[in-house]
Amino acid sequence: MAEKYDVVVIGGGPAGLAAAIASSQAGAHTLLIEREPRLGGILKQCVHDGFGVIRFGEKLAGPEYAQRYINELKGTDVEVALLTFVDHIEPNEGGFALTLVSAQGMRRAQARAVVLATGCRERTARQVAIHGTRPAGVLTAGAAQYYTNILGQLPGRRCVVLGSGDIGLIMARRLTLEGAEVLGVYEARPIPSGLPRNIAQCLNDFDIPLHLSKTVTRCFGHERLEAVEIASVDEKMTPLPGSEEIIECDALILSVGLIPENELAETLGAALHPVTRGPVCDQNGQTQVPGLFSCGNAAHVNDLVDYVSESGAAAGRAAAMYAMNNEQLTMNNYAELKVDDKFLYAMPQRVDLSGSPEELVVYFRSRDERGRTRFCARVGEKVLLKKTFQQLRPPEMERVTLKLAGAELKAGDEICLEME
Numbered sequence: 001m002a003e004k005y006d007v008v009v010i011g012g013g014p015a016g017l018a019a020a021i022a023s024s025q026a027g028a029h030t031l032l033i034e035r036e037p038r039l040g041g042i043l044k045q046c047v048h049d050g051f052g053v054i055r056f057g058e059k060l061a062g063p064e065y066a067q068r069y070i071n072e073l074k075g076t077d078v079e080v081a082l083l084t085f086v087d088h089i090e091p092n093e094g095g096f097a098l099t100l101v102s103a104q105g106m107r108r109a110q111a112r113a114v115v116l117a118t119g120c121r122e123r124t125a126r127q128v129a130i131h132g133t134r135p136a137g138v139l140t141a142g143a144a145q146y147y148t149n150i151l152g153q154l155p156g157r158r159c160v161v162l163g164s165g166d167i168g169l170i171m172a173r174r175l176t177l178e179g180a181e182v183l184g185v186y187e188a189r190p191i192p193s194g195l196p197r198n199i200a201q202c203l204n205d206f207d208i209p210l211h212l213s214k215t216v217t218r219c220f221g222h223e224r225l226e227a228v229e230i231a232s233v234d235e236k237m238t239p240l241p242g243s244e245e246i247i248e249c250d251a252l253i254l255s256v257g258l259i260p261e262n263e264l265a266e267t268l269g270a271a272l273h274p275v276t277r278g279p280v281c282d283q284n285g286q287t288q289v290p291g292l293f294s295c296g297n298a299a300h301v302n303d304l305v306d307y308v309s310e311s312g313a314a315a316g317r318a319a320a321m322y323a324m325n326n327e328q329l330t331m332n333n334y335a336e337l338k339v340d341d342k343f344l345y346a347m348p349q350r351v352d353l354s355g356s357p358e359e360l361v362v363y364f365r366s367r368d369e370r371g372r373t374r375f376c377a378r379v380g381e382k383v384l385l386k387k388t389f390q391q392l393r394p395p396e397m398e399r400v401t402l403k404l405a406g407a408e409l410k411a412g413d414e415i416c417l418e419m420e
Helices: 014-025 041-045 062-074 141-151 166-177 196-206 263-267 305-325
Strands: 003-010 030-033 079-081 085-092 095-102 105-116 120-122 138-140 158-162 181-187 210-212 214-220 227-232 245-248 251-254 258-260 292-294 334-339 343-347 350-352 359-366 373-379 382-389 398-403 414-419
Touching: 003 014, 003 305, 014 030, 014 041, 014 062, 014 105, 014 305, 041 062, 041 141, 062 305, 085 105, 085 263, 105 305, 120 141, 138 141, 141 166, 141 251, 158 166, 158 214, 166 181, 166 196, 166 251, 181 214, 292 305, 334 343, 343 414, 359 414, 373 398, 382 398
Parallel strands: 003 030, 003 105, 030 079, 105 292, 138 251, 158 181, 158 251, 181 210, 334 414
Antiparallel strands: 085 095, 095 105, 120 258, 214 227, 227 245, 334 350, 343 359, 359 398, 373 382, 373 414
16 A cells, blocks of 8 residues: 655755755645665765755755754754655646655655755766776775775775866865875866865865876776876867876876766656756746656756755755645646857756746856856847856856736747847
8 A cells, every 4th residue: 555645755855854944834735755874965975065055045965964954954844754765656636656675665645745955976987988997996086085084994095086066176175184195186188177165175286187188098907907098179178199108107087077976867758958867847946747846966967066955955846745735737727948059057947837926036057258248038029138257167056036017928928048
């Protein structure tokens, strides 16, 4: 016999915690599923500070930020299932039927609405075409962080970091503080991928060299990594013959991008955005599948955990309203967001006009580095917002609020975002 819930939240990281709390506070009978033995997601191993400046007005370490939400969760009636996996999920007349597996065996749950807060995974060496053997010592930055901060084990003594994403920069500093020698951070693109403050605080402050337009092309070693081959790349990121050099090392740390975990969304038929790799969503996180919501890094990769929690809370509230009001998705009651070719992407991709929303929070990234740029949002000839940015960079996500009151949006309208 299936246990019945209004809302099931899958994933107990920052997005899932916020979603479950918001769902319960809205009055929904909520189940939170987490595959690990503890809540908190990736925050458990992020011992550096900088989390929570927007949400709490102070700098917190990752575990501190997570604990704030865990404490709040304890004050709700959310049912939590740890060490539990979603083996199968399918839509039915009552919403969604879920098959869950844990150490206690198999159980079934029925939910009117489901929130996917499954986060993202890291790209591996094979996904970025690194050839050679497969020795010990080749790790993603997240795995290296887990070894260092949770297990207390140093993954290597002479380390090369591939990719200048934020977690790679943070791990370059962390490994240095723990006594390892970081020989350099190598980035295939001509510009760094991480935030400027992390480049300053993690590399410059510790004299760790950053090499742009260079990548790792091959690994050497049998049981243990012994060396890597580094090559310069052209504007298409193709290695240049004759530019190869061999660097002896015993650890290669990969920070080469994140991919939203959306196997469940695909299983349920949710359309995925070609750039974000997350489901196409409205401002409430609802996908094109009725009753299925997505939030946090499962929807798109965020820079700040504060924004992850914000999207989780919005999805949780909307899922509760959907479940308890027995609402149905009205496919013809949406406006669409359209962006010009200067944007990498913008979120959400569509706007649910039910309830006549008065404002819309939009997150976006520019396609290229830009200097002084004017952002414009309009519906037809009506301008919703004009804002000037002094600098835009693809690694830095921007957030703006559009005032929709008085815009008289109708189903099928387009909200056009432009850069000048």
